[in-house]
Amino acid sequence: xxxxxxxxxxxxxxxxxxxxxxxxxxxxxxxxxxxxxxxxxxxxxxxxxxxxxxxxxxxxxxxxxxxxxxxxxxxxxxxxxxxxxxxxxxxxxxxxxxxxxxxxxxxxxxxxxxxxxxxxxxxxxxxxxxxxxxxxxxxxxxxxxxxxxxxxxxxxxxxxxxxxxxxxxxxxxxxxxxxxxxxxxxxxxxxxxxxxxxxxxxxxxxxxxxxxxxxxxxxxxxxxxxxxxxxxxxxxxxxxxxxxxxxxxxxxxxxxxxxxxxxxxxxxxxxxxxxxxxxxxxxxxxxxxxxxxxxxxxxxxxxxxxxxxxxxxxxxxxxxxxxxxxxxxxxxxxxxxxxxxxxxxxxxxxxxxxxxxxxxxxxxxxxxxxxxxxxxxxxxxxxxxxxxxxxxxxxxxxxxxxxxxxxxxxxxxxxxxxxxxxxxxxxxxxxxxxxxxxxxxxxxxxxxxxxxxxxxxxxxxxxxxxxxxxxxxxxxxxxxxxxxxxxxxxxxxxxxxxxxxxxxxxxxxxxxxxxxxxxxxxxxxxxxxxxxxxxxxxxxxxxxxxxxxxxxxxxxxxxxxxxxxxxxxxxxxxxxxxxxxxxxxxxxxxxxxxxxxxxxxxxxxxxxxxxxxxxxxxxxxxxxxxxxxxxxxxxxxxxxxxxxxxxxxxxxxxxxxxxxxxxxxxxxxxxxxxxxxxxxxxxxxxxxxxxxxxxxxxxxxxxxxxxxxxxx
Numbered sequence: 189x190x191x192x193x194x195x196x197x198x199x200x201x202x203x204x205x206x207x208x209x210x211x212x213x214x215x216x217x218x219x220x221x222x223x224x225x226x227x228x229x230x231x232x233x234x235x236x237x238x239x240x241x242x243x244x245x246x247x248x249x250x251x252x253x254x255x256x257x258x259x260x261x262x263x264x265x266x267x268x269x270x271x272x273x274x275x276x277x278x279x280x281x282x283x284x285x286x287x288x289x290x291x292x293x294x295x296x297x298x299x300x301x302x303x304x305x306x307x308x309x310x311x312x313x314x315x316x317x318x319x320x321x322x323x324x325x326x327x328x329x330x331x332x333x334x335x336x337x338x339x340x341x342x343x344x345x346x347x348x349x350x351x352x353x354x355x356x357x358x359x360x361x362x363x364x365x366x367x368x369x370x371x372x373x374x375x376x377x378x379x380x381x382x383x384x385x386x387x388x389x390x391x392x393x394x395x396x397x398x399x400x401x402x403x404x405x406x407x408x409x410x411x412x413x414x415x416x417x418x419x420x421x422x423x424x425x426x427x428x429x430x431x432x433x434x435x436x437x438x439x440x441x442x443x444x445x446x447x448x449x450x451x452x453x454x455x456x457x458x459x460x461x462x463x464x465x466x467x468x469x470x471x472x473x474x475x476x477x478x479x480x481x482x483x484x485x486x487x488x489x490x491x492x493x494x495x496x497x498x499x500x501x502x503x504x505x506x507x508x509x510x511x512x513x514x515x516x517x518x519x520x521x522x523x524x525x526x527x528x529x530x531x532x533x534x535x536x537x538x539x540x541x542x543x544x545x546x547x548x549x550x551x552x553x554x555x556x557x558x559x560x561x562x563x564x565x566x567x568x569x570x571x572x573x574x575x576x577x578x579x580x581x582x583x584x585x586x587x588x589x590x591x592x593x594x595x596x597x598x599x600x601x602x603x604x605x606x607x608x609x610x611x612x613x614x615x616x617x618x619x620x621x622x623x624x625x626x627x628x629x630x631x632x633x634x635x636x637x638x639x640x641x642x643x644x645x646x647x648x649x650x651x652x653x654x655x656x657x658x659x660x661x662x663x664x665x666x667x668x669x670x671x672x673x674x675x676x677x678x679x680x681x682x683x684x685x686x687x688x689x690x691x692x693x694x695x696x697x698x699x700x701x702x703x704x705x706x707x708x709x710x711x712x713x714x715x716x717x718x719x720x721x722x723x724x725x726x727x728x729x730x731x732x733x734x735x736x737x738x739x740x741x742x743x744x745x746x747x748x749x750x751x752x753x754x755x756x757x758x759x760x761x762x763x764x765x766x767x768x769x770x771x772x773x774x775x776x777x778x779x780x781x782x783x784x785x786x787x788x789x790x791x792x793x794x795x796x797x798x799x800x801x802x803x804x805x806x807x808x809x810x811x812x813x814x815x816x817x818x819x820x821x822x823x824x825x826x827x828x829x830x831x832x833x834x835x836x837x838x839x840x841x842x843x844x845x846x847x848x849x850x851x852x853x854x855x856x857x858x859x860x861x862x863x864x865x866x867x868x869x870x871x872x873x874x875x876x877x878x879x880x881x882x883x884x885x886x887x888x889x890x891x892x893x894x895x896x897x898x899x900x
Contacts, residue, residue, distance in 0.1 A: 195416035199408045201225075202353035202401065204314070208326055208408055210416050219331030219418070223323040228316050229259075229309035232323030236333045238426060240298035245485035247293055248300045251286040253278050253320055259310040260562045277561065279595045281317045285324050288370035288378040291704045292336040296430040303328065312563045313356040318343050321370055326409045332418035334427055338409040339377065340402025341370035344394045346386065351397045357563065365390070367699070369398035373406055375706045376713075379687070382603035385653075385695035388717040395701075396710055430486075439480065440490045444471035448491070449498050455511050457541050457629045457676070458582055464495065496682045500663045503670050510678055511540070518658070518674045518723050523638075523734035525646045532746040533647025535735075537639035539674070539727075541629035546639030547622050548647040550746040552792040553782045555618040569618040570609060574598035574636055576625040581677075597633040598623070601657075604637040604690030604698035605644070608652040615650060616749050616790055617742075630676040631659030637690045637698075638727060642735055648742035655697055656727040657690035660720050662712070664705065671716045673723045684708075689720040693728055747780070747792040750799045756787040758810040761838060769809070769838075777802035808837045813879050815870050818886065823864050831860050833868055833881055841879030843868060850884050 194211040207224040214220035217233040241248075255278055257264050257271060266272055274282070285305065293301070305320045321341035329338040345355035345363035352359055360366055367381035376399050383391060421427045444467055451463035468491055475482060503509060513519070519540030528534040533548035556569040574597040578585030590598075601623065609619075621643060623636035634657030641655045661675035662685035672679055680686050685708060687701035701713075742748065754762070762783060763770050774781055779793040779802045789806060793799040813819075813835055823843075825832040830844040843866070848859050860866070868881040 197408045197412050201404050204354060208412050219327040221323050221326040223319045225314050225319045227309055227311040228314040228319055230305055230307050230316055230319045230323050232305045232327040234303045234327045234331050237300040243485060244298040247298055249290055251282045251303045253281040253305045255307045255562045259307045276595055279592050280599055283592055283596045285321050287702055288339050294334050297334050310562050322405050326412055329409050329413050330417045332420045334421055338406055339370050339372055340405040342398040342401045343368050344398040351394055353401050365394055367394045369395050371399050373403055375708055377703050379699060379701035381699045383696050384607050385692055385697055387695050388721055391696050391699055392713055392717060437490055443474040444491055445494055448494055452498055452510055499682045503663050504665055504668050510676055515670050516673050518726055521730045525642050525735050530745050532743040533643045535639045535642035535646055537635050539635055541627055542632050542635050543627035544635040544639040545624045545626050546643040548643040549620045550647055551618040552780055571620040572598050572602035574623045580625045580628040600633050600700055601636040601640055604655055604657055605640055607697040608655055610650045630680055634659050634688055645735055645738040648739040650738050653692040654728050654731050655690055655692055656724050656731055658720050658723040659688045660716055661686055669712060671719050673719055691724055747794055748796060750791045752789050752803055754787045754810045759783055761809055762806055773805055811836050813839055813870055815872055818869050820867050823860055823862055826856055826862055831856055841881040843881040847882035847884055850889050
């Protein structure tokens with residue numbers, strides 16, 4: 189009899205077969221599930237603490253997605269030959285899994301929960317992120333911990349006007365959409381996508397299609413829970429929801445609501461924040477004066493609930509929002525381009541109290557990012573990095589390497605811009621955009637999209653169109669709801685949905701959606717997307733007004749790129765032995781020279797004359813000797829049977845003794861000497877590339893004969 193109580197569920201999902209398995213591996217974890225999708229295998233585990241730490245005032249969920257190099261049959265390239273810090277893809281996938289899981293844990297559940305997903309085997313055609321999402325959902329579901337799941341997830345492509353479920357890597361490359369959607373049976377919770385300027389209708393159709401297909405995975409997880417699930421904590425009494433003290437809640441309302449309501453009449457973020465802090469402090473002081481005993485963590489949660497009720501109630505009853513706007517108005521926008529004098533391209537984009545200072549830098553192929561991914565190595569010639577220092581919100585804090593949030597925001601902004609970048613053939617530069625958030629009060633990632641587009645145009649990048657982004661929010665109570673355009677930071681925290689849409693006047697290029705509640709219908713999403721389009725077109729109008737299009741030339745401080753094509757067989761001549769020739773060329777001309785395998789050479793220089801000289805030198809090195817053509821060059825070596833004549837850099841030909849003159853030549857040195865410049869005609873080249881030359885072919889037989897050098 190086996191020591192394992194293994195349970196397996198297999199289901200067909202689109203073009204793939206999926207196997208869920210538990211009971212054999214990682215049995216000491218609270219929950220563990222192995223997912224196999226046609227040789228892409230992930231192990232998802234969850235461990236939950238039985239008790240919350242004393243004083244814990246938030247839900248401590250961590251999600252770590254870890255790729256093991258052995259999964260792709262590789263050994264790590266680092267000195268220590270071990271996996272190192274998380275890659276950008278691992279960080280982004282960890283966030284992708286965290287976002288739909290987090291809202292499904294109940295209020296008041298503060299026990300520490302850690303979800304760890306390992307990629308154990310990778311089929312390069314099957315990305316591991318969707319199996320990881322399904323595995324994490326299954327592991328949490330069978331663990332018995334309080335969780336309003338399970339969730340399903342799906343990747344959706346759009347090829348030839350048709351939605352494709354979980355496309356392969358090859359299909360993603362030709363798809364107009366790469367959309368990931370996750371949610372429960374009843375509702376969508378998370379969307380992450382990029383697209384080739386598709387309409388809102390097509391994007392929403394992709395969300396609905398993906399959500400419907402995700403139900404297949406949810407059904408399989410339900411079956412796994414039925415056969416292998418652990419006792420539910422709620423039923424076993426391991427955890428019970430904290431009881432509400434209605435009398436104390438009423439007392440807190442009495443001492444705090446009026447002050448908080450007054451605070452939310454203040455339009456300035458800094459002043460409003462100060463007023464809410466004072467309201468919190470005064471409420472605590474008043475309760476202490478009354479002799480009330482309370483847990484500070486629970487009290488602050490009650491005060492936050494009052495804030496949410498005030499703000500949400502005002503909006504749903506048609507009153508002005510926190511900063512005085514109605515639900516559809518975008519904050520005032522100010523745009524300035526070329527703000528940094530020696531930067532290749534720059535823009536300052538300000539929308540209300542959110543501001544992004546964005547810089548664009550142009551480089552050569554050697555500046556492109558080389559990524560050693562599990563699925564294979566590749567280079568990325570467009571990078572976008574987002575930084576938000578603590579001073580952007582008037583706070584102190586850690587400054588250093590980017591946090592998960594910054595990496596995620598940078599990727600979203602990058603997704604928004606990729607669709608409108610010029611092709612490599614039209615613009616062979618590597619590009620890096622850096623967005624420095626200098627002020628933040630909501631939607632800084634979308635400010636990065638707008639500023640990034642303008643900075644690239646300022647740098648002379650021929651973008652296909654302007655791209656703008658907008659962050660939207662939603663407040664929903666029962667059947668009443670309000671969609672908010674251009675949300676503030678406070679509205680993001682207090683609302684039910686945060687979604688960001690970026691695109692051109694033609695269509696959507698990126699969509700990100702995070703929903704905190706159940707019951708968001710297709711109709712509500714349709715209203716939200718329509719309102720977002722209205723706002724996006726408004727912002728695009730402001731951007732086009734400020735900068736009608738890309739500059740016709742790149743900055744004087746940016747390298748000029750000149751491309752030329754040579755015979756691939758000549759690449760070794762340009763590189764030279766051990767790279768000697770190309771090093772000498774680079775030093776001689778002061779340029780940067782990159783050579784592709786197909787013979788495309790890119791010369792980069794801020795000086796056009798230097799680049800032209802480098803091009804001329806390469807043409808000389810790679811030039812082919814033509815039969816019948818006349819050349820003039822120095823004699824480089826005297827031989828007993830003739831002489832070597834240099835025809836062009838790196839190309840010598842043999843002038844045989846019989847081809848020097850029409851008369852008989854006894855000694856070569858009687859007629860020629862090293863360094864002497866002679867005119868010769870190419871007679872032939874053999875299969876080994878050896879060149880035969882003639883002087884006498886250029887001499888008239890009846891003319892006076894060539895005299896020996898010694899007699900001249």
